[in-house]
Amino acid sequence: xxxxxxFICHCGINIAGTVDVKKVAKELAxxxxxxxxxxxxxxxxxxxxxxxxxxxxxxxxxKVVVACCSPTLHESTFRNTSKSGGLNEFQCEIANxxxxxxxxxxxxxxxxxxxxxxxxSAVERVQKNESLEPITVPVTKRALVIGGGIAGIQSALDLAxxxxxxxxxEKNPSVGGHMIQLSETFPTLDCSQCILTPKMVEVSKxxxxxxxxxxxxxxxxxxxxxxxxxxxxKPTYVDPDKCTLCDECTKVCPVVVPDEFDLxxxxxxxxxxxxxxxxxxxxxxxxxxxxxxxxIACGKCxxxxxxxxxxxxxxxxxxxxxxxxxxVATGYDLYDKEKMAEYxxxxxxxxxxxxQFERLLSASGPTLGKILRPSDHKEPxxxxxxxxxxxxxxxMHCPYCSKICCMYTAKHAMLYKHHVHDGQAYxxxxxxxxxxxxxxxxxxxxxxxxxxxxxxxxxxxxxxxKGKIKVWGVDTLIGKDIEIDADMVVLAMAMRPSQGAKxxxxxxxxxxxxxxxxSEAHPKLRPVESVSSGFFLAGAAQAPKDIPEAVAQASGAxxxxxxxxxxxxxxxxxxxxxxxxxxxxxxxxxVLVCPYxxxxxxxxxxxxxxxxxxxxxxxxxxxxxxxxxxxxxxxLQIHEMIRSSLGG
Amino acid sequence: MxxxxxxxxxxxxxxxxxxxxxxxxxxxxxMQYPANVLPITVMCSGSVSPLYILxxxxxxxxxxxxxxxxxxxxxxxxxxxxxxxxxxLVKKLLEFFGLEPQxxxxxxxxxxxxxxxxxxxxxFVQEIKPLGPQTKLRRNV
Numbered sequence: 031x032x033x034x035x036x037f038i039c040h041c042g043i044n045i046a047g048t049v050d051v052k053k054v055a056k057e058l059a060x061x062x063x064x065x066x067x068x069x070x071x072x073x074x075x076x077x078x079x080x081x082x083x084x085x086x087x088x089x090x091x092x093k094v095v096v097a098c099c100s101p102t103l104h105e106s107t108f109r110n111t112s113k114s115g116g117l118n119e120f121q122c123e124i125a126n127x128x129x130x131x132x133x134x135x136x137x138x139x140x141x142x143x144x145x146x147x148x149x150x151s152a153v154e155r156v157q158k159n160e161s162l163e164p165i166t167v168p169v170t171k172r173a174l175v176i177g178g179g180i181a182g183i184q185s186a187l188d189l190a191x192x193x194x195x196x197x198x199x200e201k202n203p204s205v206g207g208h209m210i211q212l213s214e215t216f217p218t219l220d221c222s223q224c225i226l227t228p229k230m231v232e233v234s235k236x237x238x239x240x241x242x243x244x245x246x247x248x249x250x251x252x253x254x255x256x257x258x259x260x261x262x263x264k265p266t267y268v269d270p271d272k273c274t275l276c277d278e279c280t281k282v283c284p285v286v287v288p289d290e291f292d293l294x295x296x297x298x299x300x301x302x303x304x305x306x307x308x309x310x311x312x313x314x315x316x317x318x319x320x321x322x323x324x325x326i327a328c329g330k331c332x333x334x335x336x337x338x339x340x341x342x343x344x345x346x347x348x349x350x351x352x353x354x355x356x357x358v359a360t361g362y363d364l365y366d367k368e369k370m371a372e373y374x375x376x377x378x379x380x381x382x383x384x385x386q387f388e389r390l391l392s393a394s395g396p397t398l399g400k401i402l403r404p405s406d407h408k409e410p411x412x413x414x415x416x417x418x419x420x421x422x423x424x425x426m427h428c429p430y431c432s433k434i435c436c437m438y439t440a441k442h443a444m445l446y447k448h449h450v451h452d453g454q455a456y457x458x459x460x461x462x463x464x465x466x467x468x469x470x471x472x473x474x475x476x477x478x479x480x481x482x483x484x485x486x487x488x489x490x491x492x493x494x495x496k497g498k499i500k501v502w503g504v505d506t507l508i509g510k511d512i513e514i515d516a517d518m519v520v521l522a523m524a525m526r527p528s529q530g531a532k533x534x535x536x537x538x539x540x541x542x543x544x545x546x547x548x549s550e551a552h553p554k555l556r557p558v559e560s561v562s563s564g565f566f567l568a569g570a571a572q573a574p575k576d577i578p579e580a581v582a583q584a585s586g587a588x589x590x591x592x593x594x595x596x597x598x599x600x601x602x603x604x605x606x607x608x609x610x611x612x613x614x615x616x617x618x619x620x621v622l623v624c625p626y627x628x629x630x631x632x633x634x635x636x637x638x639x640x641x642x643x644x645x646x647x648x649x650x651x652x653x654x655x656x657x658x659x660x661x662x663x664x665x666l667q668i669h670e671m672i673r674s675s676l677g678g
Numbered sequence: 679m680x681x682x683x684x685x686x687x688x689x690x691x692x693x694x695x696x697x698x699x700x701x702x703x704x705x706x707x708x709m710q711y712p713a714n715v716l717p718i719t720v721m722c723s724g725s726v727s728p729l730y731i732l733x734x735x736x737x738x739x740x741x742x743x744x745x746x747x748x749x750x751x752x753x754x755x756x757x758x759x760x761x762x763x764x765x766x767l768v769k770k771l772l773e774f775f776g777l778e779p780q781x782x783x784x785x786x787x788x789x790x791x792x793x794x795x796x797x798x799x800x801x802f803v804q805e806i807k808p809l810g811p812q813t814k815l816r817r818n819v
Contacts, residue, residue: 646721676737
């Protein structure tokens with residue numbers, strides 16, 4: 031007979047408020063195989079865990095069920111507790127009576143009845159659990175960082191400086207991300223390029239970092255500690271080693287397209303360098319816009335290239351890398367402009383988004399740091415800044431707060447005043463959120479020293495009239511309609527996950543939230559890890575955040591990755607498939623459905639590669655003869671769980 | 679009178695990564711739903727054998743729900759596609775037996791869809807209540 035101990039947690043009143051924990055203990059004590067049942071106010075606390083350890087020893091328990099919160103929170107806690115009591119960790123199971131019971135019901139009788147059934151079901155399962163030892167696998171001591179913005183750069187440098195090799199993949203021709211487009215950064219107003227370019231140079235020169243720009247991750251297979259990655263390196267058609275940056279090619283290129291780096295405020299050629307400080311410092315031939323790679327079609331750039339750096343025969347390259355951990359730092363893009371038609375964005379030349387305004391402010395921007403209207407290159411004397419353009423609008427746009435806009439709008443208004451002393455800046459806002467070191471003082475400075483007029487309210491309509499942009503809004507604090515004849519309007523557009531992040535998350539098999547940002551494993555306690563082990567998150571790919579936060583998270587992600595890379599061997603869950611050779615007929619149906627290629631046929635029977643198996647159980651549901659099952663999730667266990675769930 | 683007081687017993691097979699996490703989120707958000715559903719967390723909806731479904735009806739379930747990650751989002755790459763095909767066959771089989779089709783459902787609930795989980799449970803209980811107890815496949819005891 032089994033000697034099972036059942037421990038019911040009150041979780042303060044979180045469980046005990048709705049579930050009669052004493053009754054659960056009393057009912058479970060009567061259940062076959064249960065020799066001990068007790069309740070305690072906080073089972074996860076030190077005294078609570080000691081109570082379990084003592085009971086295991088005193089009552090000679092061989093199985094433990096803890097009825098408490100979701101196993102995602104404390105399964106590992108209580109398995110370690112059971113281990114401290116001398117049991118194999120797989121002799122402990124969790125009955126989730128909080129998230130799936132006490133928190134979702136109010137009727138105490140019904141909730142108690144359900145909690146009893148859930149707990150009994152866990153007892154039935156644990157009684158048939160095998161003792162298992164973790165499977166260990168070696169670790170590839172290298173990391174992949176996806177995204178070469180400030181977050182990816184920081185993670186890569188931290189890893190490399192800790193002695194680990196890093197592969198840094200960036201989809202654009204240069205690293206730098208959005209930060210390199212910025213003019214000055216709040217709240218200190220230091221120049222974005224000045225603080226970022228040294229780091230960009232460092233990643234490109236670091237002996238431990240392999241920088242792959244103009245490249246995209248195509249495929250990831252394997253598991254934590256041992257990933258195999260296929261990276262597509264797109265051809266730039268320019269040999270960076272030969273290119274001398276003489277710029278002769280752009281002078282002859284006949285094609286002009288909008289410049290991505292300046293967000294369409296200027297044009298670039300089909301052969302181009304994104305910006306003068308680009309890393310790697312070389313040109314890229316944009317094949318989508320090039321008239322043709324055949325010299326007969328154009329070939330002007332190759333004709334003038336003295337060092338013969340242009341190679342029309344360059345081919346896409348698939349690079350295979352093996353890494354132990356992956357940091358995803360894919361950043362953000364601004365909300366789609368087509369979706370903000372109400373503010374005339376994309377319709378009127380003088381309605382800009384925040385990043386475009388950054389380019390106007392930038393000393394290296396299209397206007398060399400002069401604030402000029404795109405339509406007529408005149409200095410705007412009245413500028414309206416609109417916050418929450420697309421943010422905090424669950425009905426029409428994004429429900430979330432994009433977090434950085436309050437601060438950068440204050441910065442924009444302030445810098446505008448520094449450039450145009452006789453100009454006037456207006457800011458429409460819903461709330462000012464300036465939490466952060468020296469942030470509130472910064473906003474106050476914009477108001478007090480630079481005379482920025484803050485208007486609390488939303489803008490209802492924007493339209494052009496007589497060369498001005500009419501802005502109709504309301505100031506809800508004085509309850510009056512506001513009408514401003516502006517020369518320029520700047521929209522603090524919502525941040526959204528970068529283009530392609532969703533497809534990438536599918537390739538990596540990592541979770542994203544309802545807004546498309548990467549999901550962290552726990553919102554408070556595991557903020558830089560993905561639920562899928564071996565994947566870490568950094569920067570705005572996880573949620574809107576400013577530069578200091580992105581850098582902090584990037585360093586955190588690097589440190590977390592090192593907890594894997596610094597180990598010699600990693601543990602792999604031993605709850606993997608097991609074959610019953612006497613029942614297996616070698617039909618091979620399970621081999622076909624296995625997503626991990628963990629099954630193979632040997633001498634007419636199926637064999638499991640336990641390192642590759644993730645324990646999903648698809649094989650078990652497919653087998654017609656019940657010849658394959660997942661350890662500790664066997665059909666017999668499930669049938670018993672069904673029986674006790676139904677009160678049988 | 680029977681129809682009013684009848685409280686159906688429903689077994690829900692929830693995949694660990696999406697639907698069980700979604701039901702956890704419903705809990706964390708303190709969303710209220712009927713207590714008729716007994717959750718059994720499995721690794722993947724693809725691991726739910728037709729036998730589990732029949733076993734649940736056999737042991738007295740009035741309804742069975744299988745819930746997995748959205749198609750394309752399976753933690754195990756493609757387990758839920760297998761589940762979808764398999765469940766479609768089981769549904770036909772159960773209808774062939776003469777079981778009311780409302781008693782067996784499949785849903786896709788992601789880890790972020792606490793609200794959807796609550797709605798599914800509420801609707802499921804509402805749909806089954808008028809049908810009364812399931813006797814077609816219940817083992818006579």
